[in-house]
Amino acid sequence: AGLSVGYHLAKRGLPFVILDANDRIGGAWRNRWDSLRLFTPGRYSALPRMPFPGMPHAFPTKDEVADYIEAYAARFELPVRTGVRVDRLTRNGGRFELWAGERRFEADNVVVATGDLGVPHTPSIPLPVPALHTSAYRNPDGLPSGAVLVVGAGPSGQQIARELAGAGRRVHLAVGRHKA
Numbered sequence: 001a002g003l004s005v006g007y008h009l010a011k012r013g014l015p016f017v018i019l020d021a022n023d024r025i026g027g028a029w030r031n032r033w034d035s036l037r038l039f040t041p042g043r044y045s046a047l048p049r050m051p052f053p054g055m056p057h058a059f060p061t062k063d064e065v066a067d068y069i070e071a072y073a074a075r076f077e078l079p080v081r082t083g084v085r086v087d088r089l090t091r092n093g094g095r096f097e098l099w100a101g102e103r104r105f106e107a108d109n110v111v112v113a114t115g116d117l118g119v120p121h122t123p124s125i126p127l128p129v130p131a132l133h134t135s136a137y138r139n140p141d142g143l144p145s146g147a148v149l150v151v152g153a154g155p156s157g158q159q160i161a162r163e164l165a166g167a168g169r170r171v172h173l174a175v176g177r178h179k180a
Contacts, residue, residue, distance in 0.1 A: 002113035003069060006078040007048045018078060019100065021085035025073050026066030034139045035163050036062040039155040047072050123151075134160065140167035149174060 002018050009016045022028055029036075038045055043056035045065075050072050054060060060068070073080050088099040089110060098105040120133035132143070134156050140163060147170035150161040157173065165171045 004047050005111050018080045019084040020082045023083050026069040029062045029066035032062050033137045038065055140164050
């Protein structure tokens, strides 16, 4: 989302900067589990003015997504500053102040396009077994032997449950009620 907004701002000749906490563009994708695939086919996942490469009906791997994002930023010369994690965002009069460690940025407008992996959520109740968030999962070999309980049947939970079952694990999938 941040790169798409950046494309449109650049097209209009407006000054902006994109801040990315990762050390490399696409790092949020590269740091996920090994077998992660995009949840939609490539033909529906393109950013403005640059088709997603490969077979249009294929579900790209995490590394293909990361490479595409990195190539997009380079192709449109988007001003991405990597390794900058915003710690605080405040309003000071009519402007915004962003703090990243000791660095301070000012802006009239801010677009927050952080995704949902910034702060992993694990249950706050004591569990009789180790709990692992998807942000720390890489592949079935990284888990202790035995059955696995996957909590949540969203796309990530489904992909991981399928991978574990394919690796011969007994998998239980906990699904809550849908909130309408």
